[in-house]
Amino acid sequence: MKRESLNVKKVLIGETEITKIIDRMVYEMIEQFSQLENVAVIGIRTRGVVLAERLVRRIEEKENVKLMTGAVDIALYRDDFCKGLTSPKMGPSEINFNPEDYHIILVDDVMFTGRTVRAAIEAVMDYGRPKSIKFVALVDRGHRELPIHPDIVGKVIETGIDDKVAVFFKETDGEDKVVLG
Amino acid sequence: MKHLLGIENLNKDQIMNILETAVHFNELNQRLIKKAPTLKGRTIINFFAEPSTRTRTSFEVAEKRLSADTYNIAVSGSAIQKGETLADTVLNLQAMGPDALVIRHSVSGIPQLLADIMDCSIINAGDGFREHPTQALLDAYTIWQKLGGFEGLKVALIGDIYHSRVARSNIYLLTKMGAHVSIAGPGTMIPKEVEKMGVTVEKLPKYAIQDADVVMMLRVQNERASNLLYPDIREYSRYFMLTPELLKLAKKDALVMHPGPANRGVEIDDVVMDGEQSVILQQVSNGVNVRMAVLYLLLGGSDK
Numbered sequence: 092m093k094r095e096s097l098n099v100k101k102v103l104i105g106e107t108e109i110t111k112i113i114d115r116m117v118y119e120m121i122e123q124f125s126q127l128e129n130v131a132v133i134g135i136r137t138r139g140v141v142l143a144e145r146l147v148r149r150i151e152e153k154e155n156v157k158l159m160t161g162a163v164d165i166a167l168y169r170d171d172f173c174k175g176l177t178s179p180k181m182g183p184s185e186i187n188f189n190p191e192d193y194h195i196i197l198v199d200d201v202m203f204t205g206r207t208v209r210a211a212i213e214a215v216m217d218y219g220r221p222k223s224i225k226f227v228a229l230v231d232r233g234h235r236e237l238p239i240h241p242d243i244v245g246k247v248i249e250t251g252i253d254d255k256v257a258v259f260f261k262e263t264d265g266e267d268k269v270v271l272g
Numbered sequence: 273m274k275h276l277l278g279i280e281n282l283n284k285d286q287i288m289n290i291l292e293t294a295v296h297f298n299e300l301n302q303r304l305i306k307k308a309p310t311l312k313g314r315t316i317i318n319f320f321a322e323p324s325t326r327t328r329t330s331f332e333v334a335e336k337r338l339s340a341d342t343y344n345i346a347v348s349g350s351a352i353q354k355g356e357t358l359a360d361t362v363l364n365l366q367a368m369g370p371d372a373l374v375i376r377h378s379v380s381g382i383p384q385l386l387a388d389i390m391d392c393s394i395i396n397a398g399d400g401f402r403e404h405p406t407q408a409l410l411d412a413y414t415i416w417q418k419l420g421g422f423e424g425l426k427v428a429l430i431g432d433i434y435h436s437r438v439a440r441s442n443i444y445l446l447t448k449m450g451a452h453v454s455i456a457g458p459g460t461m462i463p464k465e466v467e468k469m470g471v472t473v474e475k476l477p478k479y480a481i482q483d484a485d486v487v488m489m490l491r492v493q494n495e496r497a498s499n500l501l502y503p504d505i506r507e508y509s510r511y512f513m514l515t516p517e518l519l520k521l522a523k524k525d526a527l528v529m530h531p532g533p534a535n536r537g538v539e540i541d542d543v544v545m546d547g548e549q550s551v552i553l554q555q556v557s558n559g560v561n562v563r564m565a566v567l568y569l570l571l572g573g574s575d576k
Binding site for chain 2: 164166167168169172173175177178179181182183184185213214217218219
């Protein structure tokens, strides 16, 4: 989604709250996943990678561990490749390890229809068969079109199907906020 | 963009978009499983009415890595040999509902004709003396990866410019991207008024190669009666073959390129072809990335 052309109706979550939400997600991840050996955290391009980097940094600080990380681009795996207006812009996938040895945690900024997660699961599977795949998102805006459920969600927000929800991160957009457009 | 008919009608941004997209296929092409489901269920016909090893295989590899269903047609073995016209053949092919047709033909302008009469995407894989856009794109990709850009580069293009669609596409592309192209070849192989394409014409290779960043050799095309344009193959080699001595005139570490198939010992010396500066086989590897990018960009989306 083009953030510059977005007509912002309302700021749903501000910077302070995002920090708190991410803090809570870090604790939940440590609680739920710490018994797992060989965890790899893979962000879904673009904002999922930013969120994954933040989560990993905090978990590594708190637990004094080193996690494997990666990034996945879903452009080649979209189920609407022939239906959109133009080909989606591609980014690089970076999975420099064999997923077969790892429990994978996929990370994205927004959970919506579930189609992005499906595509990301397929993309990861093309590198090998992971031990398991979990999914973590900052916000869940509902309107699922596939039987996919996140393992950890920062915040659930009520939205209309035509609403646009955009996450801004300091690293990519200069500030932290979640807006409705 | 629906078709890729030539470089002539592309702008700088469209060219860079193809090259930047091609970079991302590098990673896919180095994986253990070199396949993505992107073009699953899409049909691509490769219609090569002229011989081809590299380009046809490269297109087919690119198509299959994106999961398209591919069909290959050659003139021998097709109904063209029974007297069917090209237009009738392709209209029959269209009736089978392909999403794209990759065409190579000895007549210039055939891809444009097919684009006018067919509904699917047309990709030019070389038409007569006119254009070979994916070759120029993979050459550009190779230069861009190795040298980081185009602005201010000097590219020497040596050989049969007149008959070469590779030369024409490369001249369009490189001059659009801000490189300077110097050409040299026997006088009979230099098209009239080629300077209007923005190139410098030199009498001998040594002037074109002097301080060049890239030396691109062209094949002597005997099937296109190149042999009538020079007195003797030995004489051609003596003046126009890229030798280690000639290459020394170029910049240190200048790239040596050839679109293939090469005539060893005619336009390029063995030592140069297999030498450290040669990126000829990398051009071939890059061809797969670039063709995947072209297919990806042309076949995505419903709004053609």
